[in-house]
Amino acid sequence: MIDLHLHLDGSLSEEDFKYLSKLNNIDLGKDFPSNIYVPMDCKSLDEYLERFALPVALLQNAESIEYATYSLVKRLADLGLFYAEIRFAPLLHVNKGMTQVEVVKAALCGLKKAIKECDYKIDANLILCCMRHACEKENMETVETANLLSSDKVVAVDLAGGETIHPCSYFHECFAKARKYGLNITIHAGEATGSDEIMRAIDEGAVRIGHGVHLSLDMFSVKKVNNAKISFEFCPTSNLQTKSLKSYKDVPLRQFINKDIRVTINSDNMTVSNTDCIKEMAVMVKTFKLDKREVIDIYDNAINAAFTSDENKNKMRQTMLNAFSDLMLEKLNLK
Ligand SMILES: [Zn+2]
Numbered sequence: 106m107i108d109l110h111l112h113l114d115g116s117l118s119e120e121d122f123k124y125l126s127k128l129n130n131i132d133l134g135k136d137f138p139s140n141i142y143v144p145m146d147c148k149s150l151d152e153y154l155e156r157f158a159l160p161v162a163l164l165q166n167a168e169s170i171e172y173a174t175y176s177l178v179k180r181l182a183d184l185g186l187f188y189a190e191i192r193f194a195p196l197l198h199v200n201k202g203m204t205q206v207e208v209v210k211a212a213l214c215g216l217k218k219a220i221k222e223c224d225y226k227i228d229a230n231l232i233l234c235c236m237r238h239a240c241e242k243e244n245m246e247t248v249e250t251a252n253l254l255s256s257d258k259v260v261a262v263d264l265a266g267g268e269t270i271h272p273c274s275y276f277h278e279c280f281a282k283a284r285k286y287g288l289n290i291t292i293h294a295g296e297a298t299g300s301d302e303i304m305r306a307i308d309e310g311a312v313r314i315g316h317g318v319h320l321s322l323d324m325f326s327v328k329k330v331n332n333a334k335i336s337f338e339f340c341p342t343s344n345l346q347t348k349s350l351k352s353y354k355d356v357p358l359r360q361f362i363n364k365d366i367r368v369t370i371n372s373d374n375m376t377v378s379n380t381d382c383i384k385e386m387a388v389m390v391k392t393f394k395l396d397k398r399e400v401i402d403i404y405d406n407a408i409n410a411a412f413t414s415d416e417n418k419n420k421m422r423q424t425m426l427n428a429f430s431d432l433m434l435e436k437l438n439l440k
Contacts, residue, residue, distance in 0.1 A: 106186045106428060107407040107421070108371050108382040110291075110315055110338035112234075112265075113173060113193040113212070114160040115374025117141075121176050125163040128172075133159070142379045143346050150267060150297045150347040156377045165201040167211035174215030177375075182219070182227040184381055185433055187424045188411060191216070192232035192263055195250060196243040205250045209233065213258055230260040230412060232291065235279055237266035244279045252286040260412035261289035263315065264306075268297040273306050280309040289412045291338070295319040296349050300326055307333055313410055318344055318357055320366075327364045336410035337366065340373035341388060342380045353392040362399070369407040383436050390438040397429070397439050 117125070119138050126133045134140050141160075143153050164170050174191065181189050193212070195205035203211075209231065216229055233251045235244035251262045262283050264273055273280075273292055283290055292306035296316035303320050307329065317337040320326060339358065344350040361368040370389055372382040386403070389395060395403075408421045434440040 106184070106383055106386075106425075106433070107369075107404060107411065108181065108186060108189045109313070109369055109407055109410060110340055110371035110373055111177075111181075111189055111191050111382070112374050113177060113191050114157050114164060114197070115377040116177055116191075116372075117160050117163070117173055117376055118176065118180065119376075121173060122160075122163070124172070125169050128169060129163055129165070131163055141376055143377055145346060147346045148348065150349070153343075153347045153377065154267065156374075160376075161197050164198050165203075167203065167207060167214075170198060170208060170211040171215035171218075174212040175219045176215075178216055178219035178227060178229050179223065180375075181229070182223040184383055185428065185436075186382070187227055187428065188408075188413070188417075188421055189227070189229045190232050190260065190412060191229055192234050192265075194234035194236050194239075194247070194265060196236060196239050196247055205246050206253060209250055209254055209259060213254070216258060228413070228417065230258045232261045232263050232412070233259060234263040234265040235276060237264060237268065237271050237273075237276075239266075241276075241278060244276060245282065248279050248283050248286070248288070251283070251288055255286070255288060261291055261313075263290075264292045264294075265315070266293075268293060268302065272298075272302060273309050277309065284310045289313075291315060296344065297347065304329065307335060312336070313338055316340060316344065316349065318350060320357075320361075322357070322360055322364060327366065330366055331364075335367065336406060337361065337368045338371050339368055340371050340378075341385055342378045343373035346378060353388055356389065356392070358389060358393055362402075367406045367410060368403065369410060370403055383433075387436060387438045397434075400437060400439065401425070401429075 291313035292311040293315035294306040295303040300321035
């Protein structure tokens with residue numbers, strides 16, 4: 106199973122919080138652990154994003170970042186994932202003097218250590234997020250860092266953060282540089298905003314859209330996303346919590362499938378949203394009565410959209426067919 110849209114800072118386990126609290130001598134607050142999850146009646150994307158302050162404060166040195174990445178990959182392997190793309194914004198982790206390159210190198214250490222310990226049953230790569238609230242200098246450093254480490258499991262750049270603040274066209278210089286370097290681009294768009302922002306993201310070179318649930322399904326838009334082979338990274342529970350959508354039934358999964366738009370199902374933030382990508386697929390199976398063939402098609406979209414080599418994709422297609430054990434079928438609500 107695969108997760109293409111998964112934030113490191115939103116996915117620390119309760120045990121990780123406790124360990125990192127001791128390591129960094131930072132108090133977790135009197136409401137811990139309830140303060141690390143959002144309730145389903147969370148008011149907005151802004152309230153949702155407030156949950157990231159504590160994990161970001163805990164991840165300001167190499168040891169903590171290495172540990173958090175290691176722990177996440179191990180948990181993903183335990184869940185039955187064979188591939189994940191983990192994203193985070195290195196510019197948020199430099200408050201104690203590390204450079205963005207040092208931050209990402211620490212994450213790569215944890216990532217590779219966990220993959221090795223799992224006997225390579227799982228593979229994982231990193232996506233580096235630029236942030237909408239950050240200045241061009243910081244975001245440009247993220248693009249440069251991604252380029253520098255692109256041969257070492259850093260596979261793409263992203264744009265994250267409060268979507269309503271600045272449209273992605275404000276970041277044109279950064280994405281022009283990313284395109285010049287040949288970096289893959291995915292952009293959070295059409296979560297808190299509408300179809301126009303998705304179109305702007307595609308114009309900036311995004312081949313994947315984070316969320317994108319508010320894509321207008323008119324002929325022009327559908328033609329544009331299908332001609333450009335754009336894949337969408339849906340994260341249903343997160344969308345309900347941020348009030349991007351009202352209920353699971355509002356996830357436009359069937360509409361996208363009917364228009365042949367490439368759609369994938371992901372977790373976004375395992376801790377903040379108290380979920381994982383298997384649970385997210387299971388709720389989609391239940392809501393839309395998906396059959397096994399349709400679930401395989403969605404995973405196939407994820408394999409095709411993954412920022413990895415064709416050789417790895419071929420291996421993943423084989424692994425996926427063997428991954429539908431009785432236990433996995435039960436977890437996915439297919440049995
Ligand atoms: Zn996200």
